[in-house]
Amino acid sequence: MSLSNRTLQILNVLTVLLLVVNTALIFLYAPLERTMGEVQRIFYFHVGVAWVGMAAFVVTLVAGVLYLRTGNLRWDRLGAASVEVGLLFTFLTIVSGSVWARPAWNTWWTWDPRLTTYTIMALIYIAYLMLRQGIDDPNRRARFAAVYGIVGFISVPITFFAIRIWRTIHPAVIGTGSETAQGGFDMTQPMVVVLLFSIATLSVLYVCLMANRLQLEKLAERVEQLKARILSA
Amino acid sequence: MRAEFRTRELLSTMLVFSLLVVLTFNFALQLDRMARENVAAGVLWVTTIFAGTLGLNRSLAAEKDRGSLDGLLMAPVDRSALYFGKMLGNWLFMLIVQAVVLPVFSLLYNLPLVQPLILLSVLLGTLGYAGVGTLLAALSVQTRARDVMLPILLLPVAVPLLVAAVQAGGGVLARREWSDLSLWFNLLVAYDTIFIAVAYMVFDYVVEE
Known part of the structure; x- marks a missing residue:
């Protein structure tokens, strides 16, 4: 599960480089979106962090199942680290989404199914x-933790489903125009390239943070062991 | 569980608590006739959810404090039987509370709450709530901050249940067509099935040792 110090350093440097390239691509290469203008550039970041946030919780689910099957604490550490990193990405998603929603929908927040589900998901993992x-x-x-990771994850799609049909049955609530705003622009070729690159970069960032987090866990365990040895001596 | 029927401590607590919540809502929300019809299902379910949390917590905490949980675990029965026993017990309690709250509620709010479809939604909603609640209560009583832990764990997971139950109940009150409502009842059944199945599969790990 854990990498050697050297590989970890290479990964860190690589991640920083990728992030720089990614930012440059978003601001210099990606074309300007016609209706929303500059603010649309947050989209590449927003979709990227949202994707990684979801993926992180899938990792926790899988790690939870594997832990219950094998009883190996390694899986538990992986699952917990993934929740911590995943929550970071979830909050980045909510914040970047709000910043985007303010100019695009003229509000920081709507009770749109996707937003609501995402927030409830964040609460589950808190x-x-x-x-x-x-x-x-x-x-x-x-x-x-494994049990709750499984139960919590299963509830997320059901929550999304429940809220979505609730909103479609009550047409009065939809009035904010969120549905049309959301699929509201067609992507050109360079936009797709930048989006994919952004998702890849943020995924590498996830892996990098996870590797560092697990390394930290390992070091903390070493400290505990050393402490115990000193105390017993 | 039999012991609980003898002491009736839990049941009366849940009952009095539910009635108090119903009354509190009346003062908090300035309910006139229109508002009453619109929010009745919501008030009913918030009451149910909180009273249920109270009951779930006590039902497993009592087992733990008396040490009878260990006794039950040593008994030569399947662990899943234990889960279903606990869950059915909790469900029964919630239903008994509902049996009193529903008539009182409809009397105080002057609404026709005692009708077959609403009873069905209550039946299905509390079943799912007891199903996932029993599992999470078994988790939370073994943690340090156990009394506050259960609602934190349970409420976000129970959101779809709440949405479906409130919509089903509210829809019946608003006299909507069955074709509009069946969706919510399907969702309730699906939630119950999925979560009771999952809880059944993982309950072993919760009560191990």
Whole structure:
């Protein structure tokens, strides 16, 4: 699960380089969108972080299932790290979405199904972290976190479904024009290229943060072991 | 669980709490006749959700405090039987509370709440709530901050249930067609099925040791 120090450093440098290139692409290469103008450039970042946020929680789900199957604490560490990093991306998504929504929809926030579901998902994973904090025994913590990671993840698509049909049944609530605004522009070839590059870059950023997070966990464990050895000596 | 029927402590707490919430809403929301019809289903379900949290917490905390959970775990029965026993018990409690709250609610708010479709939505909604709630309560009683942990874990997961149940109940009150409503009832059934199945599969891991 964990990389050597050297590979980790290479990964860090690579990530920074990619981020720089990505930013340059977004601001210099990607064409200006006609109706929304400059602000549309946040789209590449927004979609990228949203995608990674979702993917991070899928990793937690898979890690949870694998932990329950194998009982190997490695999977638990992976799952927990992925929630922490995933929450970071989730908040970036919500913030960048709000910044974009302000000029595009003329509001910071609408109760659109996607927004609402995403926020509830964030709350589920905050609860996940709080649950972990409340348990001392590492094995029990791992089991409970895995169980909640599975239950929480399953509820996300159902929540989305429930809210979406709720909104379509009540036409009065839709009036904000969010549905039309959302699919509101066609992408040209360079736009697609930049979007894909952005998603790839942010995925590398995710992997990089995860690798560092797991390394940190490993070091913390070493410290604990050393402390225990000193105390017992 | 039999013990609970003897003491009736939990049941009366849930009942009094539910009635208090119903009354509190009356003062908090300035309910006139129009507003009452619109928010009745919502008020009913918020009441159910909070009273349910109270009940779920107590039902598993009591087992843990008395040490009877360990006893039950040592009993030569399948762990899943334990889950279904607990879940059905919690469901029954919620239904008993509803049996009192619904008539009182319809009396105080002057609404026809006691009718077959609303009863069905209550039946399905509380089933799903008890199903996922029992699992998460079994988790939360074993954590440090156990009394506050359950709502934090349970409420975000129960959102689809709440949406579906409120829409179904509100739709019946607004006399909508069955074709409009069936969607919500389907969703309730789907939620119940999925979460009870998942809870059944993972419950073993929660009560291990």
